[in-house]
Amino acid sequence: MSERITIKQIPLEELVITPGSACQGCGAALAARLAFKALGPNTIRHSIPACPDNVTRTPTSGGEFEAGGDHVTGTWRALKALGREDVQVVGFYGDGGVYDIGFQSISGAAIRNENVFIICKNNEAYMNTGGQVSGATPQLAMTTTTPVGPMSRGKPNSRKNTPMIFAMHGVPYVATASVAFPTDLIAKIQYGKGIKGFKFLDILSPCPTGWRFEPNKTIEVARLAVQTGFWPLYEIIDGRKFRLTYKPRELKPVAEYLKLQGRFRHLTEEEIKEIQRDITDYWERLLKLDEIGEILL
Amino acid sequence: MIEIRLHGRGGQGAVTANEILAEAAYYEGKYAQAIPMYGTERRGAPVTAFLRLDEVRVRERDLVHNPDIVVVLDPAIAQRPSILEGLKAGGLVIANYPHPPERFPLGGNFRVTTVDATAIALETLKRPITNTAILGAFSKVTGLVKVESIEKAILHRFPGTLGEMNVKAVRMAFERTPAPIQAVGGVKEKDEEGPLSGSGYGLIRSAAGWRTFRPVWNYEKCTGCRICWIFCPDNAIGWGEERPTVDYRKCKGCGICVNECPTKAVEFKREEI
Ligand code: SF4
Ligand code: SF4
Ligand code: SF4
Numbered sequence: 001m002s003e004r005i006t007i008k009q010i011p012l013e014e015l016v017i018t019p020g021s022a023c024q025g026c027g028a029a030l031a032a033r034l035a036f037k038a039l040g041p042n043t044i045r046h047s048i049p050a051c052p053d054n055v056t057r058t059p060t061s062g063g064e065f066e067a068g069g070d071h072v073t074g075t076w077r078a079l080k081a082l083g084r085e086d087v088q089v090v091g092f093y094g095d096g097g098v099y100d101i102g103f104q105s106i107s108g109a110a111i112r113n114e115n116v117f118i119i120c121k122n123n124e125a126y127m128n129t130g131g132q133v134s135g136a137t138p139q140l141a142m143t144t145t146t147p148v149g150p151m152s153r154g155k156p157n158s159r160k161n162t163p164m165i166f167a168m169h170g171v172p173y174v175a176t177a178s179v180a181f182p183t184d185l186i187a188k189i190q191y192g193k194g195i196k197g198f199k200f201l202d203i204l205s206p207c208p209t210g211w212r213f214e215p216n217k218t219i220e221v222a223r224l225a226v227q228t229g230f231w232p233l234y235e236i237i238d239g240r241k242f243r244l245t246y247k248p249r250e251l252k253p254v255a256e257y258l259k260l261q262g263r264f265r266h267l268t269e270e271e272i273k274e275i276q277r278d279i280t281d282y283w284e285r286l287l288k289l290d291e292i293g294e295i296l297l
Numbered sequence: 298m299i300e301i302r303l304h305g306r307g308g309q310g311a312v313t314a315n316e317i318l319a320e321a322a323y324y325e326g327k328y329a330q331a332i333p334m335y336g337t338e339r340r341g342a343p344v345t346a347f348l349r350l351d352e353v354r355v356r357e358r359d360l361v362h363n364p365d366i367v368v369v370l371d372p373a374i375a376q377r378p379s380i381l382e383g384l385k386a387g388g389l390v391i392a393n394y395p396h397p398p399e400r401f402p403l404g405g406n407f408r409v410t411t412v413d414a415t416a417i418a419l420e421t422l423k424r425p426i427t428n429t430a431i432l433g434a435f436s437k438v439t440g441l442v443k444v445e446s447i448e449k450a451i452l453h454r455f456p457g458t459l460g461e462m463n464v465k466a467v468r469m470a471f472e473r474t475p476a477p478i479q480a481v482g483g484v485k486e487k488d489e490e491g492p493l494s495g496s497g498y499g500l501i502r503s504a505a506g507w508r509t510f511r512p513v514w515n516y517e518k519c520t521g522c523r524i525c526w527i528f529c530p531d532n533a534i535g536w537g538e539e540r541p542t543v544d545y546r547k548c549k550g551c552g553i554c555v556n557e558c559p560t561k562a563v564e565f566k567r568e569e570i
Contacts, residue, residue, distance in 0.1 A: 007523050018532040018547045019504035023307065023340035025551035030530035052339075054532070182527050208551075209308075209340045214424075216552030219528050 001243055002175070002191035002235060005183050011037050016054035025215025027205035027222060028053045028121040030179045032092065035119055035203070038189035043088040044079075046071050048102060050094035051128045051207075053121060068093050069105030072116040080115075088117060088193055095122040098202075099135035099162050110169040110198045117192060117199040120162075123207035131210040135160040138230075139278075140271055141263045143210075148266045158278070163202045167236040167295070171198040175235035175245075178204045180222035184233055184245050191235075204231045212262025224257040229283040236295065244290040254279050299441060300361045301348040304380050304493060305370035306507065308340040310428030314370065315346040317454060318432060321446035322350050330355045341507035341549050343374060343493045350441060368435060369393060370427045372415060372570045373506035376402050378485040379493045389477060391434050393427050395570050398475060404482035410438050412474040414466075415509060415567075421466040425509040429463040433470030444471050504531065508550025510565040516540060518562035525554035525563055 015036035022029035032053040036043065045060040048068045063071040072091040079087050091106070098106060098120040106118055125143050126132040133143040133155055140154040148154055167174040173192045177185035185203060192199040206222050208215040225231035226246055233246040254276045258264040267275075289295055301318075305311030312333040319329035332347040347361040363383045367390045369375040375392040381403060384390070388407045393414035401409045414430035421430075429451060436444040447467055452460040490503055519540055526534045526541050533547035534554060555563045 007527060010523075010527060012536055014532050016532050019549060020531065021339055021342060022530065023342075024507060024549040025340075025553055026530050030528065033530065033532055034527075054530075179528075214552070215340065216556040218530070218551070218553055219557050 001237065001241070002184075002187040002245065005187045005190075007183055010182065010186055011040075013037065013040075015039070015041060015043075015056050015058060017057060018054060020054045021052045022054070023207075023209050023215065025208045025218045026051070026053065027179050027207060027218050028094070028123055028127075030218070031119075031121040031185075031203045031205040032056065034179065034182050034185050035090075035092065035189055035201075038186040039088055039090060039117075039193065042086060043090055044075055046075060046089070046091045048091075048093050048097045049128060050097060050121070051123070053092075065097055065101045067105050068097050068102040068118070069107070069109035069114075072118070073109050073112070073114045076115050085115075089115070091116060091118045093118065093120055094126075094128070095120055095124060095136035096126045096128075096134045098122075099160050103135075103162075107166075107169065110166055110171050110200070113171060113197045115196050115198070117189075117201070119189075120200070120202045121205045122202055123205050123210060124159075125207070125210050127207050127210040136162070140267060140275065142266060143263070153271070154263075154266065163200065163236075166198075166200045167239045168297070169198070170239035171200065172196075172238055173199040173235070174239075175200070176202045176204070176231065176233055178222045178226050178231060178233060179206070180219045181226060181233060181246065188235060188245075210263070212265075213260050217260060221257070221260050224252065224260065228252045228254045228257045229279045230254055230257050232283060232286055234286065234290075240295055242289045242293060242295050244286060247287075247290065251280070251283060298349055298351040298355065298357075299366065300364045301350070301366045301368060302361050302364040302383075303346040303348065303368045303370065304374050305344055305346075305428065306340075306374065307342050307344050308426070309344075309370045310426055311344050311346045311370055313454070314368075314428035314432055315348050317429070317447065317450045318348055318435065318442060319350075320450040320453065321432075321442045324446045324449060325442065327351065327442075328353060328355050330357075332360060334360065341504075343506075345493060364388065366391065366435075366439065368431060370414065370431050371506075373508070373568070374493070375411075376570065377488050377490060377493065377506075378403060379488040381405060381407070389439070390480070391431065391438060391474075391477075393431055398478045399481060401480060402482045402485075404480045404484050407480050408477040409480045410434065410474055410477040412470050414470060417466050417469045417473070421462050421469065430466040430470040433467035433472075434474040436467075437471045437474045438477055444468070503546045504549045505546050508548065508568045510550050510552060511545065511568045512543065512548065512550070512552065512554050512563050513566050514541065514543065515562050515564065518560045519558075520560055520562075522559065525558050528553050528557050 319331040322329040330349040369392040394411035414427035
């Protein structure tokens with residue numbers, strides 16, 4: 001399991017070349033900056049179409065949206081053939097490329113337990129092309145393809161639970177993280193880096209443009225997602241050992257999180273209550289898993 | 298036919314301003330064509346939009362290459378020589394700029410007027426979204442579209458209080474915009490910050506012009522906790538000698554450092570032009 005670190009233990013070395021062309025206050029740009037600090041220079045980065053985040057000082061290649069898992073597989077196997085097993089191969093992808101379009105190729109890499117690290121900068125929609133709905137978009141969120149109007153209340157169905165789906169592949173390491181908890185995020189990558197096999201980290205990366213909040217609120221929003229249980233922080237080893245890495249005595253009301261964002265502006269009190277019910281129910285189940293330290297499946 | 302080019306930043310509403318102007322012209326029986334230039338969404342990055350107005354049907358479909366009028370929604374962009382590209386001799390520049398037209402930094406064979414649209418937007422909308430205010434200036438100095446038509450188009454697009462606030466911004470700008478003068482600024486040929494349009498994958502040279510506000514550190518209040526440093530998405534805050542240092546070429550002015558500093562040692566000040 002990952003070990004607790006403090007902010008002073010975060011490496012000072014920066015692997016990003018800035019300024020990049022991401023929006024002001026972009027959560028995904030911060031996710032890239034933090035993740036590559038933890039990964040270090042001995043890393044090969046692979047990208048598929050997504051919002052520009054931060055350019056990194058690592059060898060980088062790009063490929064097709066649907067084939068992220070295949071690209072990292074090929075890169076890792078080539079390194080293995082060259083005897084360079086010390087190099088981290090990282091697929092740094094958006095939620096569209098991980099949850100939806102690229103899912104089959106990444107699932108394939110997980111099943112084969114390839115020695116790769118898939119990191120998802122999850123901004124919960126296809127923000128690169130103007131904010132279309134993705135499998136990561138939460139229920140009732142307004143996106144450009146799930147607008148709010150007489151016939152629609154936003155996205156009709158709930159988010160895909162992709163971290164759990166990857167955990168159920170039985171891979172060595174799966175975790176969730178948030179840009180508002182940088183020590184937790186970095187500790188998880190440092191831990192995952194030391195494991196051979198398939199690793200998956202899902203980083204909730206608020207998008208001021210698509211979620212509709214002011215750019216200075218990125219961390220505030222990201223923090224509330226965790227404190228309200230909307231985005232629980234946990235890690236799973238071998239699809240079995242389970243641990244919550246952030247466990248407040250009490251969760252904040254989810255309304256505090258929703259009300260900061262324009263994409264939820266239309267919600268009625270009744271709808272907020274419904275979301276609260278789902279969140280509380282899921283959080284209680286995670287607490288039970290955390291207590292026994294295991295997923296009983 | 299009158300051809301117009303608008304320059305702004307993602308989030309300031311250049312594309313919306315363009316459409317409102319086209320709609321207002323349409324109310325007056327004119328033909329109008331609004332062309333946005335889309336890249337991927339980048340709040341803060343330079344954006345361009347084009348408009349054609351005529352008494353007869355507009356048949357051109359190309360982007361505007363030789364505008365009669367250039368409208369600039371952002372004071373940092375207004376300083377950049379690239380905004381003059383292709384401007385017709387004797388053309389007109391209407392710029393969001395905090396100083397009178399006599400102090401407009403660019404010169405050449407064109408007329409110019411300025412209005413502090415950012416101040417007006419902050420006053421009326423509480424946010425630096427300058428697209429509607431600048432339309433008040435446009436109406437005043439060109440007379441191409443009546444201010445009443447602009448207000449009607451705004452209220453059609455934003456019904457309710459939001460529309461009312463924007464109408465207020467339009468009127469304020471209409472009152473405050475002086476008559477254009479012959480440009481007296483210096484002639485600058487080189488644009489230090491690179492091209493104004495086109496999608497920005499990879500590196501750009503400086504993000505300094507993205508800011509409306511600038512974070513300023515008060516080291517007396519700083520405890521050296523590193524929180525501002527760790528949360529800056531653009532790595533504009535360096536960590537040297539136990540205190541944060543900022544590189545304003547990298548800072549986009551998102552304000553995260555201001556919001557997150559536990560001792561309020563970082564303050565936001567309006568960017569000086
Ligand atoms: S659209 Fe969102 S995710 Fe994309 S660059 Fe802008 S803030 Fe970042
Ligand atoms: S967050 Fe505030 S107190 Fe902490 S290092 Fe930055 S300026 Fe200093
Ligand atoms: S405002 Fe602060 S956090 Fe935002 S880019 Fe500038 S220095 Fe970084």
